[in-house]
Structures are given as C-alpha cells and as structure tokens.
Amino acid sequence: MIQITLPDGSIKEFPKGVNAIDVAKSISEGLARNVISAKFNEKTIETSTTLTENGSLTLYTFNEPEGKKAFWHSSAHVLAQAITSFYPNVKLTIGPAIDNGFYYDVDLGDDTISEKDFNEIENKMLEFARGKFEFLMREVSKKDALDFYKNQNNQYKVELIENLTDGEITFCDHSDFTDLCRGGHIPNTSIIKAVKITSAAGAYWRGDEKNNQLTRIYGISFPKQKMLTEYLELLEEAKKRDHRKLGKELELFAFSAKVGQGLPLWLPKGAALRERLENFLKKAQKKAGYEMVITPHIGQKELYVTSGHYAKYGEDSFQPIKTPKEDEEFLLKPMNCPHHCEIYNNKPYSYKELPKRFAEFGTVYRYEQSGELHGLTRVRGFTQDDAHIFCTPDQLDTEFKAVIDLVLYVFKSLSFENFTAQVSLRSKEKSDKYIGSDENWEKAETAIINAAKEKGLDYVIEYGEAAFYGPKLDFMVKDALGRSWQLGTIQVDYNLPERFDLQYKGADNQLHRPVMIHRAPFGSMERFIAVLLEHTAGKFPLWLTPEQVIILPISEKYQIYAEKVLHLLENSEIRALVDERNEKTGRKIRDAEMNKIPFMLIVGEQEESEGTVSVRKQGEGDLGTFTIEKFISLIDNEINSTLEKF
RNA sequence: GCCGGUGUAGCUCAGGGGUAGAGCGUUUCCUUGGUAAGGAAGAGGUCAUGGGUUCAAUUCCCAUCAUUGGCUCCA
Incomplete structure (x- = not known):
C-alpha cells in the first residue's frame, strides 16, 4: 500500500500501482469522468501513470489552468497528426499549449496552408479525436530517437534531441502517430469535442530571424461544443472594444496613408x-x-553618438536630416x-x-x-x-x-x-x-x-x-x-x-x-x-470623457431653453452640447446612449417652466428631475469621488 | 523586415470578365414629439495605386501603397 496526500491535506491509502483516475474514482465517479491531468509530487504526470510511492497528488479538470494545458497540449498532438495526414512530407518541430489554445510549428517545404484549409484540418482532427486513442508515453534511447527523426530528414527534432540527455527522452504515441514529447496529456483523444484552427502565421525556428521560417498553425479546442461557441463570442465582444474601432467611432484619432x-x-x-x-x-x-x-524635436547626430543611441539604433532608424551645410546632420x-x-x-x-x-x-x-x-x-x-x-x-x-x-x-x-x-x-x-x-x-x-x-x-x-x-x-x-x-x-x-x-x-x-x-x-x-x-470600451471616467452632457430638447420650441442650460453648464466647466436635430426624443436618447455620453438632459415644456432638467444616465436610465444647480453638483461629486488628489 | 489575410459610398459590408449594390450616416421636405431607431424623396463610388492578360478588368495575374493576424524587433 502507498499513502496519497490530497490537496485538502487528507491522506488515503491505495494499493501500489494505482493511477490518478483510480484515486479520482475513490472520491467520486463525476470527478473520475472529468479528471484530465494530474500532478504527483510537483511533477506533471499522465492520468494513467502508475504510482508506486507515497506522495501528494493533485487532480485537474478542464476548469484548472493545468487541465487546460494538458488538454491543449494533447490537442497539438492531434493537430500534428492531422497535418501529417494532409502533408506526409511535413517536418514537425514544436507544438506547445499557450494561454488560449495551442499551436504547432511545421516546415511544409514548398507547400502552404491558408484559411481555406482550416476546415478540413478541423474535421480531420475531430475524426482522429473520435478514435478515442490513448496517449502512451515510452522511453527511447537517444540513439533510437535520433535515428527515428534522421529517417524522416527532420533536422529540427534532431536538433532538439541532441540537446536532451540520454535516458530522459520520451516519445508519445497515440493511434499510429508518434511525437517527441515530455508528457502531460489527457487520458484519450475522445475528450476533444470541439476544435477551431484560428490562424496560420510565419514563425522563425527557435525565434531567431536568421533561421528558417516555419508555418505556425494556431488552434483552440474544448471538451464541449458550447465552450467553443462561447469562446468565439468572447472574441467577437473583444473586437468591439478594439481601440482602433472605438477611436474611429468616437472620432478621437485617425491615420492617413498620405501622412x-x-x-x-x-x-x-x-x-x-x-x-x-x-x-x-x-x-x-x-x-x-x-x-x-x-x-526641440531634432538634435545633432553627435548628441546621439554621445548617448549611444546612434550606435545602437542608427542604421535601423529614421536617417539623419541633412542641411545645406556640408557634414551637418540632425536626427529626429x-x-x-x-x-x-x-x-x-x-x-x-x-x-x-x-x-x-x-x-x-x-x-x-x-x-x-x-x-x-x-x-x-x-x-x-x-x-x-x-x-x-x-x-x-x-x-x-x-x-x-x-x-x-x-x-x-x-x-x-x-x-x-x-x-x-x-x-x-x-x-x-x-x-x-x-x-x-x-x-x-x-x-x-x-x-x-x-x-x-x-x-x-x-x-x-x-x-x-x-x-x-x-x-x-x-x-x-x-x-x-x-x-x-x-x-x-x-x-x-x-x-x-x-x-x-x-x-x-x-x-x-x-x-x-x-x-x-x-x-x-x-x-x-x-x-x-x-x-x-x-x-x-469607450466609457471614459466622467472627468476625462470628451462630452459629459448632452441636452435633448423635446422639440424645436425648447431650443432656446436648451441653449440657456448649455451656457449655465459651460460656466461651471462642464462639457455639454445640444442635440438640435429634428428628431424624436426616443431617437435622440438612443443616439446619445450609443455615443456613450454619460448624462442626457431632457428639456421640454415642464422643465422650461420650472427651470429644471430631466436627467438620464447613460446605461442606467432616468434619474428624475433636478434643478440645474443640483445637477452641476451631481457632476462635481462624481468627478471628485473618482479623482483623488495626489 | 518575414509568412499569411484584406482594400468596393462618410461608416459597416454584399457582389462579380460586359464600368456597381444594401443598411447606417448625410441633404431636402413632411412631422413638433416625454426616456433606446417617425415618414418620404434625393445626393454620394476612377471598385487603393500602377502595370500586364483580354474584344472588354472593379473582378484574373504582377508590383507598389495602406491595413490586418502572427514571427522578429521595441531606446
């Protein structure tokens, strides 16, 4: 018997040779179904690894970062398998899990992969995944490992193996596919239910631009189709927050090809x-x-020679500005x-x-x-x-x-x-x-x-x-x-x-x-x-936002009152404008909401006669009727509460 | 700089070897309104630029420019 310590500190006895799944089963069937990765004595292991000594064991599901890592790392194996089936002469290099998914760097020789091919790669991966292949680790001698990849003319894996110590080299097999691998997999491929190839890009071997450029294929996978859908929706949401899009919409900045x-x-x-x-x-x-x-915006070249910037960046920088005087040079x-x-x-x-x-x-x-x-x-x-x-x-x-x-x-x-x-x-x-x-x-x-x-x-x-x-x-x-x-x-x-x-x-x-x-x-x-x-997402703090208040007259009749309110606000250093378009109130409110203007002041007959404003807060709705003074202090308070003194 | 993608109206985008379309915006008119889109009519495009193929190119090919996902870089 061996003693296994669980993360909650409890110690359980198991027969020698149990694995992570067995331990999970002893806790609950549900956990056993969801466990996809494990760590034993601070070392990542396979869920099938037999445990022969006392130690502490942590089980991971897809919900934990460690579980995701094993899941995506395993998916990278399946990606490599799929790529190999389409491009038999491909040379595989490395394929790690990343924060969101995984990639595999491959040398396709003269072949190329483009977006058009993603779909069939995804389908192939899912087809392999359904085969429910186990990931099986085996030790390989350095010589055998080198021979295996020399046979495939894969100089990349050969280079990787040459830097490894004999006796510590392992291969991972699943289905008929073999890859050099340190380990850390999910129990079998069938857990991978949803796959998306997200992009293909060039990447230099070992991150050095002097080396060959490989094709990096990015993907992400999930144990449930719904999770993939949610992930893609999240990406769509993120795109809405893209500063380039918002900068254009909010008219903050622009670029010009001519400039x-x-x-x-x-x-x-x-x-x-x-x-x-x-x-x-x-x-x-x-x-x-x-x-x-x-x-000034420029300085003599000598200034940057002194600072060392010229030696460091001169060649790859904006080149010196010449003047009519010979040998006189300035740098931006x-x-x-x-x-x-x-x-x-x-x-x-x-x-x-x-x-x-x-x-x-x-x-x-x-x-x-x-x-x-x-x-x-x-x-x-x-x-x-x-x-x-x-x-x-x-x-x-x-x-x-x-x-x-x-x-x-x-x-x-x-x-x-x-x-x-x-x-x-x-x-x-x-x-x-x-x-x-x-x-x-x-x-x-x-x-x-x-x-x-x-x-x-x-x-x-x-x-x-x-x-x-x-x-x-x-x-x-x-x-x-x-x-x-x-x-x-x-x-x-x-x-x-x-x-x-x-x-x-x-x-x-x-x-x-x-x-x-x-x-x-x-x-x-x-x-x-x-x-x-x-x-x-473009909703700046009140003290910073370009337009703090928009005044919405209910009809043209209240235009003059709106202008009066505008001047009062401007006198209190509040940035405001009047929506004097010939539109209904509902429309003006909608547009102001979309433009993320923090406060809307609706003014009509009632407000004009009472000298008040009807306040609506962006994203929150109607706040009721305020005197102008009270509204100004509302704004001041909000600014002071977010902006502390240094 | 390198490997891919993209470039069509102000914006978002559809289309496709026979010189173009939608929605939103804009303009004019009608409407004068109470808390997230009122109605009608009109204007607006050398289809990024330059070459090539073709009877014919916005569409296909090449180059350039810009943009974009990565890689490399980032004082």
Missing part, C-alpha cells in the same frame, strides 16, 4: 482628451516637485533623455539642489518595423510623458519609490487595477546588447528590486527586457484580446550620466556623478489612450 504609416492624427475630441490627461499628470507632477521643460529625436542631460549640463549643481526633476511631454520618432505597427499601441511618432530625475546615489531609493507612488496614483485614477509589475533585467547571455559596466548594472538592478519589494509590489522578473542603458520597472496592462502592453516605466541609469559627463558638487567639495531615473507613468499618450479605450 505616412504609424503617424497618428489626433482629431479635436482626441486632442482634447489627451490634453486633459496631460493636465491631470502635470498637476500631480507639480506637487511631486517636477519642473516642466521643452526641447528618438528619446528625450539626451536633451534633458544637456539641460542638466546647462549649469553646475550643488548636492543641495538635487534632485532635479525635468519633465516634458516630448514627442519622439522611431522607425518601427512596418510589420510591428499596430493602431495607437505601436507607432512611429508618439509623445512620452517623460521625465528625468537627476539625484545623488543616496537619494535614489527615495526618488525611485516616489515615482512608484506616482505611477500607482495614475493607474488608480484611471481604474487600471489589473496591471503586472515587471522588473526588466539584462539577459543572462547576449551582453553586447547593453552599454555600461557590470558594476553599474548590478547597482541599478539591486536598486529597482529593492524599491519594488519595499513598495510591496507583486512583481515578476523578466530577463532580457532591459533597455540597453539600464534595467527597468515596467507596468504592463493587457488589451481587450489579452495582449500585454508596457505602459508605465521607471528606469535607473548610471550610464548616460557618465556619457554626458554629468556632475554635481558634494558636501566634500568634490565633483560627483549623479544617478538618473527615466520615468513615464503613461508610457506614451498614444499607447495609454489605446489601452484605456479597450479597458473602458
């Missing part, structure tokens, strides 16, 4: 929205001791920091004057790869809510934490609760990507990690995500489709102060090197507004 790709045009409503966001941050920054500065600024360093260099500083905090809504231009451009989230010209703090090494910790507070304040004011704090460090390998000494890097990395810890941030560490001059603390927020975007960022930099020879005079009457913090709570106005649009 150029990745260069957004801000329309009146969008520009006003952006201005309000800027003012919001300026106010908080003023309290936090920042000083606004303004710098890709960053504000070099300019701010020169502002610091404008005069000598005593340690008593530090920290200096220079802030600027600085527009920068970066030649992003054409395939990387995406709505407002990835553009070629954008405005950073940038600031650079120059401080003594002693002040670094306090300053860094103060910036974290500011970022958290900004996020809270805009209801971004689901962000991830990411400590972005150097990659452990490719060190030529970075400038500066190891010593400085270590100091900077330690400073960031300590500050994040002390502030109680729930952070993750990502290697290889640092900027080339220093590590970062990034605040990541997801868009409607679950893609992560970096918004706020704080970076510690010991390098640029050296490159620009920044100094201050210390208490010892000696010159010292200041430390620099780069920070942008929004990240960029463009990306921030994009993610904000997707989060709110």
